[in-house]
Amino acid sequence: MSIVIQQRLIPDGSPNKPSKPxxxxxxxxxxxxxTxxxxxxxxxxxxxxxxxxQASWHxxxxxxxxxxxxxDNEQGWHAGDGNGPGNTTSIGIxxxxxxxxxxxxxxxNAAWLVATLILRYKLTFDQVVPHKNWSGKQCPSQILPYWSQFIILIKGQVQQLQNGIRILVNGQEAAQGILKNNVVxxxxxxxxxxxGLSVGWDNTKKLAYLNNISQPNSIILNGSAYVPVRAIAESIGASVTWNGTERIVSIQHQDKKE
Known part of the structure; x- marks a missing residue:
């Protein structure tokens, strides 16, 4: 799975966040x-x-x-432990x-986000804790009775992310890719x-099209058309980079009409 994370960052200097790294x-x-x-x-x-x-979380x-x-690298006010490690060293979700x-x-969705952060910051599952861990509050009220099952969800998402390739478009999550013969x-x-482009499929030629530009080497996987990411980028004049450590392919594309 892959989800677009929408940024609505609290402005620096706002009184409802610590503004500390x-x-x-x-x-x-x-x-x-x-409710x-x-x-x-x-x-x-x-x-x-x-x-x-004075309330803020990530x-x-x-x-x-x-x-x-x-x-991710700034403190919030969410753990109820003042200047303790909950507020000063933890990402609040x-x-x-x-x-x-x-x-x-x-x-x-929450498990996917946690898994993404675990891999990004090289954390362990033991470093994922309920709010109750810091302040004693019965929170997360709905998840807490099923905490072990929630951790299982996170472990499953970590495994999927480790086996898959994240594809970002202009810095945002776009899709989950696969590695085949050293090609993403x-x-x-x-x-x-x-x-923001149109896509088509020629069933006779078994060929995908992006804005009427043919995409060679298309393959069908679970009923969906997959094409080499680098070929997609190059066909529309976009740049593409590969982060082998985090297994991320990033496409940067500026619409020429803008």
Whole structure:
């Protein structure tokens, strides 16, 4: 799976964040305890100053979106331990619980985010903790009774990420790719959507098209067309880079019409 993380960063100097640097050593899981708030509405709440409270965290997750509010390398006020390690060394993630939300999808989205951060910062599963670990509060209220199952979800996502290739378009998550004969292939439809381009398929020639430009070496995987990512980038004049450590392919493309 691959999810676009939408950045709505709290401005530097805002009174609802510490504005202090940190090196992530923990990931702290919360539930919002808000039966009406989506990830997007929590993003607006933080941008509007958290109601005058000293409250801020790094990400909010629901069944549709992930919003980022703080950079990973800056402290938040979310753990309830003052200047303790929860606030000063942990990335805070709030998981929504609004009425009508698909909880399974939201928890899987949260597990994917945690897995991504574990791999990025070389953390262990023991460094993923509930809010209760820092302050004694029964939080995350919905996830806490199923904590071991939630960790299993995270482990599954880590395994998927380790076996797969992340494809970013202009810095945003776009798709999950595969490595075949030392070539990274990606699902052309997902990549086209991220680039804002049209995609087509000639069933006779078994050939994919991006903005009417043919994409040779197309393959079908689980019913979807996959093409070499570098070929996609070069066909539209985009640049592509490979991060072998994190297994990330990045496409940078500036629409010439802009």
């Amino acid at each position: 940190m090196t992530p050593q923990w990931i702290t899981i919360h539930n919002t305890d808000n 009406s708030g989506t990830a997007e509405s929590h993003a607006r709440y933080l941008l509007d100053g958290s109601g005058g409270r 990400y909010t997750v629901d069944d549709k979106d992930i919003y980022q509010h703080l950079r 709030e998981v929504c619980m609004y009425t009508g939300m698909n909880q399974d999808v939201a928890w899987n 292939y990606g699902p052309i439809r997902d990549i086209a959507t991220a680039l």
